[in-house]
Amino acid sequence: GAVVSQHPSRVICKSGTSVKIECRSLDFQATTMFWYRQFPKQSLMLMATSNEGSKATYEQGVEKDKFLINHASLTLSTLTVTSAHPEDSSFYICSASVRVNQNIQYFGAGTRLSVL
């Protein structure tokens, strides 16, 4: 149980285009999902917390107009990187929380974004 599917696993796009990444909880409902960014050989950096039916909460320094997050249902959250530039190239990982008050999160397999 507790499977999180993230799609696509890899995407290459041209500078200036937008890219959407989907995160789905397959066998449970997740009121809260999280989006992380991971640079090579580094830890995960929390970008935002996504709650179903409400606006996402962004961490300090994360541009909310650049990284649009939508959590329209209890099983789906999306991250859209708008007007992507090479510096947005990174590994993006989502997670879904089963029990928020116990901080238990299950992670997707990640999306490797390369902006040319």
Next chain:
Amino acid sequence: AQSVTQLGSHVSVSEGALVLLRCNYSSSVPPYLFWYVQYPNQGLQLLLKYTSAATLVKGINGFEAEFKKSETSFHLTKPSAHMSDAAEYFCAVGSGNTGKLIFGQGTTLQVKP
């Protein structure tokens, strides 16, 4: 504020040897603590978690960790390393009702034949 420190960014052991990955935490409230493993180009897989029950926690793949409040530590161990254990390991502390996790910098485990 909560934080996690993983001592040693890189640990190398021989196959069959003991694995010890160190994690110290700082938390003003009773913490929830986690160990995750990440294989290249993949997401994180939960190895084990401490949520205020038994202090010795057993996880998957033969790993276990012991919560020591007096030492603010949650070190990860495995009696005998396998080649398949080579990966990146992250310790994390839960920040309470927000559901957020704060991750350590990670430790790369290398297993030599």
